[in-house]
């Protein structure tokens with residue numbers, strides 16, 4: 654199977670997730686093309702792919718514009734082939750914020766018109782040592798304060814790689 658993984662990232666965690674996913678799928682014997690939505694060639698040809706995985710992260714409740722534009726432009730093809738969406742956020746790992754994480758996906762589906770066959774709400778990472786002042790304020794006072802769960806202000810990766818592996822395996826089984 655020929656699989657396209659398209660990802661959007663701002664601080665790099667979704668690139669790590671997409672790269673891990675590409676390696677995992679290749680190990681299962683499939684051909685994978687991994688593309689960053691921020692660096693797309695204008696003559697991108699999608700017809701040759703049998704399945705699509707889109708991964709994007711949330712900032713200020715929104716995915717990267719480059720991902721929204723890509724999905725909107727190709728929604729008919731994405732709807733016609735097996736496709737999966739990996740939504741990366743902090744809300745995904747906070748129990749009382751899971752409905753918020755689901756809202757990001759619901760709004761994305763309604764704005765773009767893409768109906769992924771399967772969706773994963775996946776935890777991202779917090780990298781306080783790499784944030785500038787404004788990023789740090791947003792994470793501390795908007796994202797973390799909204800939730801009742803206490804999170805330490807140390808760098809931390811929340812991504813559950815076993816959950817991701819399960820999700821990708823189920824998707825490949827259903828697509829193949």
Ligand SMILES: Cc1cc2nc3c(=O)[nH]c(=O)nc-3n(C[C@H](O)[C@H](O)[C@H](O)COP(=O)(O)O)c2cc1C
Nearest residue numbers: 663664665666667710712713714742743744777778
């Ligand atoms: C400035 C900023 C704003 C964020 N806003 C949200 C948000 O509104 N909701 C949420 O669940 N997570 C939010 N996050 C958490 C990110 O989704 C998380 O850090 C993710 O791992 C980022 O992925 P990336 O490194 O691929 O860009 C925010 C993070 C930052 C730095």
